[in-house]
Amino acid sequence: MYVAVKGGEKAIDNAHAWLAEERRGDTSVAELSVAQIREQLALAVNRVMAEGSLYDPDLAALAIKQSRGDLIEAIFLIRAYRTTLPRFGGSEPVDTEKMACDRRVSATFKDAPGGQVLGPTFDYTHRLLDFKLAADGEAPQAPMTDAPPAETPHIMSFLDRENLIQDEPAGPKVPDDLTRAPLELPASRALRLQALTRGDEGFILGMAYSTQRGYARNHAFVAELRIGAVPVEMDIPELGFAVDIGEVTLTECETVNQFQGSKTEPPQFTRGYGLVFGMTERKAISMALVDRALRWKELGEDNVGAPAQDEEFVLYHADNIQATGFLEHIKLPHYVDFQSELELIRKLRREAQAVQEAAE
Amino acid sequence: MTKENDPNAARKTWMSLLAKSDAGVLSQIWDKADIAPDFRFLRAPEIGGVMVRGRAGAVGAAFNLGEMTVTRCSVTLNSGAVGHAYVQGRDKKKAEVAAQIDALMQTDLAAQVEAAVLAPLRKIAETAKQTRAAKAAATKVDFFTMVRGED
Numbered sequence: 309m310y311v312a313v314k315g316g317e318k319a320i321d322n323a324h325a326w327l328a329e330e331r332r333g334d335t336s337v338a339e340l341s342v343a344q345i346r347e348q349l350a351l352a353v354n355r356v357m358a359e360g361s362l363y364d365p366d367l368a369a370l371a372i373k374q375s376r377g378d379l380i381e382a383i384f385l386i387r388a389y390r391t392t393l394p395r396f397g398g399s400e401p402v403d404t405e406k407m408a409c410d411r412r413v414s415a416t417f418k419d420a421p422g423g424q425v426l427g428p429t430f431d432y433t434h435r436l437l438d439f440k441l442a443a444d445g446e447a448p449q450a451p452m453t454d455a456p457p458a459e460t461p462h463i464m465s466f467l468d469r470e471n472l473i474q475d476e477p478a479g480p481k482v483p484d485d486l487t488r489a490p491l492e493l494p495a496s497r498a499l500r501l502q503a504l505t506r507g508d509e510g511f512i513l514g515m516a517y518s519t520q521r522g523y524a525r526n527h528a529f530v531a532e533l534r535i536g537a538v539p540v541e542m543d544i545p546e547l548g549f550a551v552d553i554g555e556v557t558l559t560e561c562e563t564v565n566q567f568q569g570s571k572t573e574p575p576q577f578t579r580g581y582g583l584v585f586g587m588t589e590r591k592a593i594s595m596a597l598v599d600r601a602l603r604w605k606e607l608g609e610d611n612v613g614a615p616a617q618d619e620e621f622v623l624y625h626a627d628n629i630q631a632t633g634f635l636e637h638i639k640l641p642h643y644v645d646f647q648s649e650l651e652l653i654r655k656l657r658r659e660a661q662a663v664q665e666a667a668e
Numbered sequence: 669m670t671k672e673n674d675p676n677a678a679r680k681t682w683m684s685l686l687a688k689s690d691a692g693v694l695s696q697i698w699d700k701a702d703i704a705p706d707f708r709f710l711r712a713p714e715i716g717g718v719m720v721r722g723r724a725g726a727v728g729a730a731f732n733l734g735e736m737t738v739t740r741c742s743v744t745l746n747s748g749a750v751g752h753a754y755v756q757g758r759d760k761k762k763a764e765v766a767a768q769i770d771a772l773m774q775t776d777l778a779a780q781v782e783a784a785v786l787a788p789l790r791k792i793a794e795t796a797k798q799t800r801a802a803k804a805a806a807t808k809v810d811f812f813t814m815v816r817g818e819d
Binding site: 357358361362363364366367390393394395396397398399400401402404405408409410411418419423424425426427428450451452453454455457462464476477478479480481482483484485486487496497498499501502505506539540542544546547549550551552553554555556558560562579581583585 | 676679680683684687688714715716717718719720721722723724725726727728729730731732733734735736737738740742752754755756757758797799800801802803804805806807808809811
């Protein structure tokens with residue numbers, strides 16, 4: 309039962325005013341600009357773009373400032389803004405083969421054409437706090453090597469040539485879109501990938517880790533991980549041809565997985581796929597592992613009852629905005645609901661007491 | 669269609685360049701070129717979203733990756749030339765300038781616009797791309813074998 313009550317407007321206004329003051333913090337410390345967040349907290353910006361499902365570094369940086377660094381709150385702001393935008397259309401699928409790679413590594417082939425390019429990675433750092441960063445320092449400069457533009461073909465294409473890797477079937481030109489229609493099960497691979505790429509990094513990481521620890525183990529190798537810029541091309545209705553409408557930085561992870569064969573498929577390698585906005589490598593690897601686990605049905609594998617194989621469990625709990633919305637609503641007033649619970653407990657206790665007294 | 673026999677190849681190239689340019693840089697170059705024409709809007713600058721798609725396994729079925737912000741604008745010049753712009757981001761001035769440039773490139777002023785605006789923009793984009801590629805190349809791993817086991 310709902311009972312409308314009024315009150316608290318002044319308390320709410322004052323709470324928001326205090327929030328604004330706390331957001332600013334000590335005024336003797338310089339204020340952060342949105343550009344500083346965009347440039348210097350780039351990986352937080354990337355996460356907000358990926359899970360907010362909107363590529364716009366300035367908006368993501370603003371959201372991080374507004375949310376005081378609470379990234380889920382920032383993602384919420386971006387999702388809300390996104391719904392106000394008219395949709396001009398859908399792009400052609402991005403061609404990641406043509407990516408200008410900042411980073412490109414393969415865990416399966418040492419001598420991959422195009423080479424192993426580490427890029428600006430945390431790998432091989434010692435994870436020791438660098439106190440130099442706490443002091444004002446000079447801007448560091450990366451070394452450069454002149455290199456002729458090299459092709460970086462997908463590693464998977466080599467396995468494909470030998471027919472050792474499972475085919476990727478084509479699909480409809482306009483894929484299902486969970487921002488336009490409620491997610492229904494069973495979900496197409498397109499819907500699963502969309503839900504995973506905008507899903508919570510922590511949740512997807514946990515699910516991926518569970519597959520590595522043995523819950524639907526599928527023994528993934530990272531055939532290739534690449535990060536870099538790709539152009540986004542869209543058909544312009546006024547013109548009747550496609551032009552680049554921008555460029556986005558993406559992280560792509562392709563896993564290759566042992567597969568003994570099943571009732572329907574010969575022994576071969578199978579694929580898991582991760583593609584995420586920004587430099588978001590932990591998320592992309594996690595996405596590829598969970599994508600692969602969810603494919604058990606189409607590959608004719610057994611359902612061993614592992615959480616990562618359960619598409620309802622994974623897809624309905626991956627979205628941190630849905631999750632936090634439902635979770636946090638329980639802190640809002642439930643006075644009347646609780647009043648009825650209280651009445652019920654009192655009544656039950658009275659009855660129990662009466663029974664006990666009658667027995668004595 | 670290959671680039672050589674695509675009649676729209678040149679227009680595609682300049683529209684793509686404009687879409688990806690930095691709003692501040694474009695504005696600076698445009699103001700300096702001082703070739704702003706008289707125009708009227710067919711469509712005033714409008715901010716919206718485009719759903720970016722990828723492919724499962726990079727080669728398979730398309731899926732929706734997420735949206736990006738895009739601003740579009742259409743203008744017509746006194747000569748009747750019509751210019752369109754679909755540019756990344758939310759900068760209305762950028763879209764307006766890009767649409768004017770697209771229109772001007774279809775007039776006698778094309779060579780002038782190419783030299784004063786597109787050529788410098790292209791140079792900036794190429795330099796940025798080369799710089800990033802050179803930094804990436806410096807992190808390329810050279811493997812060498814230290815000891816090869818004999819048993």
